[in-house]
Amino acid sequence: MARIVVIGAGMGAMACAARLAVAGHRVTVYERGDTYGGAVRRFERDGFAFDTGPGLLPLPAVYRDLFLKTGKEPLEDLVELVQVDPAARHVFADGTRVDLPNASRAGVVAALDETLGAGAGQRWGDFLVRAREAWDRTRRPLLEEPLWPNWQVLAEREPYPSVPHKKLLRTRRAATLAEVGAWELRDARLAELLASHALAYGLDPRTAPASAAVLPYMEHAFGTWYVRGGMRELARAVYERCVRRRVEFVFGAEVTRVVEKDGRAAGVELADGSAVEADQVVAGVDPALLGALTDRPLDGEGDVPAGLAPSGAARFTVLLALRGAREAGTAHRTVVHSPDSAAESDFLAAPGGAAQPRPTVTVYRPGDPALRPDDAHESAVLRATVPVDAGWEDPERAARTTELMLDAASAAIPDLRERLLWHEVVTPDRAGAVPAPSLAAGDGRFLHPANSTRLPGLYRVGGWAHPGGGLPHAGMSGALVAGLVVEGPEFRGSR
Numbered sequence: 001m002a003r004i005v006v007i008g009a010g011m012g013a014m015a016c017a018a019r020l021a022v023a024g025h026r027v028t029v030y031e032r033g034d035t036y037g038g039a040v041r042r043f044e045r046d047g048f049a050f051d052t053g054p055g056l057l058p059l060p061a062v063y064r065d066l067f068l069k070t071g072k073e074p075l076e077d078l079v080e081l082v083q084v085d086p087a088a089r090h091v092f093a094d095g096t097r098v099d100l101p102n103a104s105r106a107g108v109v110a111a112l113d114e115t116l117g118a119g120a121g122q123r124w125g126d127f128l129v130r131a132r133e134a135w136d137r138t139r140r141p142l143l144e145e146p147l148w149p150n151w152q153v154l155a156e157r158e159p160y161p162s163v164p165h166k167k168l169l170r171t172r173r174a175a176t177l178a179e180v181g182a183w184e185l186r187d188a189r190l191a192e193l194l195a196s197h198a199l200a201y202g203l204d205p206r207t208a209p210a211s212a213a214v215l216p217y218m219e220h221a222f223g224t225w226y227v228r229g230g231m232r233e234l235a236r237a238v239y240e241r242c243v244r245r246r247v248e249f250v251f252g253a254e255v256t257r258v259v260e261k262d263g264r265a266a267g268v269e270l271a272d273g274s275a276v277e278a279d280q281v282v283a284g285v286d287p288a289l290l291g292a293l294t295d296r297p298l299d300g301e302g303d304v305p306a307g308l309a310p311s312g313a314a315r316f317t318v319l320l321a322l323r324g325a326r327e328a329g330t331a332h333r334t335v336v337h338s339p340d341s342a343a344e345s346d347f348l349a350a351p352g353g354a355a356q357p358r359p360t361v362t363v364y365r366p367g368d369p370a371l372r373p374d375d376a377h378e379s380a381v382l383r384a385t386v387p388v389d390a391g392w393e394d395p396e397r398a399a400r401t402t403e404l405m406l407d408a409a410s411a412a413i414p415d416l417r418e419r420l421l422w423h424e425v426v427t428p429d430r431a432g433a434v435p436a437p438s439l440a441a442g443d444g445r446f447l448h449p450a451n452s453t454r455l456p457g458l459y460r461v462g463g464w465a466h467p468g469g470g471l472p473h474a475g476m477s478g479a480l481v482a483g484l485v486v487e488g489p490e491f492r493g494s495r
């Protein structure tokens with residue numbers, strides 16, 4: 001039995017802690033905050049409740065596997081998973097609306113043909129077939145296996161089989177998601193639909209590699225799920241599973257240093273000056289933060305340089321308390337596309353440049369009685385992807401962005417302004433950047449640092465490490481790190 005210290009109680013760290021405890025180790029989690037779950041937070045006021053982190057769960061199989069491997073009760077016995085239908089309603093810049101059914105390729109094709117014109121659905125369906133190829137080629141290395149030592153292969157090879165595009169005697173293949181949209185989907189609204197999947201993960205479609213096609217594929221193939229009671233219930237279930245497996249949690253305990261002894265990680269120091277010895281240390285925090293906790297570089301030449309991973313865009317979140325009941329036929333999630341997607345990309349790339357355009361806004365209206373004081377009220381969450389560092393502490397900028405988002409959300413919530421009781425803003429400077437899932441191609445800029453480090457006994461887990469951000473990916477990082485700790489460096493991945 002090894003003594004293992006885990007830094008942070010985010011989802012990746014807790015997923016790892018539960019697995020390590022089941023493998024017979026003594027695991028203690030030190031969390032600087034006063035609760036578990038990291039980004040999976042909840043805000044409550046006047047009987048209204050809101051998920052301030054992820055609004056939906058993709059790829060629930062990752063958490064099903066966690067609960068199966070760490071105990072007898074399946075995930076479905078601990079939380080109520082609801083497959084949302086439609087998966088999303090899209091309101092395009094030209095006003096067209098379409099409801100996309102959950103996890104039904106045929107249903108999506110039919111819905112797109114009906115609203116965008118014959119042939120549109122087929123083009124999207126054909127795109128999904130190619131996206132599946134990219135998924136099949138990268139699923140193992142980018143989700144289920146530790147980062148390959150020869151990660152350059154993943155960085156250089158584009159797994160998405162783009163369609164040759166002829167222009168002025170030249171034949172080209174789409175290298176970015178925006179090019180896939182323009183050249184293969186050949187409809188502005190389909191291109192917007194594709195781009196919105198990248199934006200939801202904080203990626204600019206103009207720079208995201210074509211391999212980002214796996215993101216819409218994941219949603220179409222495996223569905224999109226809501227956790228009844230709010231997404232925080234998933235964090236609660238993972239936390240409780242950890243506690244049941246005798247993982248110890250110490251809250252209000254900031255780790256200030258990883259202690260090294262004889263060339264190995266040997267414990268941590270805490271902000272109160274105390275020290276904790278350990279045989280292994282698992283860090284579920286941003287690698288930049290982790291770098292500051294150690295006395296030596298954690299990556300060597302040939303490792304994925306930490307700086308190469310995209311820092312992740314941020315999210316601007318507006319929480320709405322609304323009077324009046326949620327009307328029949330309301331979609332759980334509505335994506336209101338920006339009227340000017342090029343300007344939106346420009347702003348993401350260079351926030352100091354032109355004026356901020358109205359962003360693409362995702363409106364979450366969960367229809368869950370647990371999130372509202374009574375049936376005569378409703379809670380809703382608005383979310384937009386924005387640059388991390390754009391002066392969000394300036395109240396005027398925050399107010400302007402809120403107004404733009406409320407304007408957009410009016411397309412999803414009738415009479416929004418009249419119904420609004422109050423709103424609360426979570427600016428990016430409070431929530432921080434959100435890491436995107438690891439992607440192939442793009443010269444490795446979309447890969448994350450490996451879970452193992454050059455300091456033996458120190459591992460990286462969570463969204464800022466391989467295989468990247470998002471609930472499923474962070475959950476997988478927990479499985480990978482547990483595998484590396486238990487089986488050693490020869491561990492080649494979980495199934």
Ligand SMILES: Cc1cc2nc3c(=O)[nH]c(=O)nc-3n(C[C@H](O)[C@H](O)[C@H](O)COP(=O)(O)OP(=O)(O)OC[C@H]3O[C@@H](n4cnc5c(N)ncnc54)[C@H](O)[C@@H]3O)c2cc1C
Pocket residue numbers: 007008009010011012013030031032033036037038039040052053054055056058253254255256284285286289315317431434435461462463464468469470471472474
């Ligand atoms: C606004 C927002 C929206 C999101 N939307 C989605 C979405 O739609 N879909 C999706 O899949 N994902 C989404 N995510 C991302 C997802 O929530 C995370 O990728 C996932 O929860 C994994 O988190 P993590 O394991 O990296 O830990 P984190 O959530 O980053 O938690 C890290 C923890 O470590 C603690 N910590 C940090 N430093 C120290 C220290 N020195 N000592 C002790 N403790 C420390 C922190 O307090 C924190 O609790 C969103 C995130 C945010 C913030």
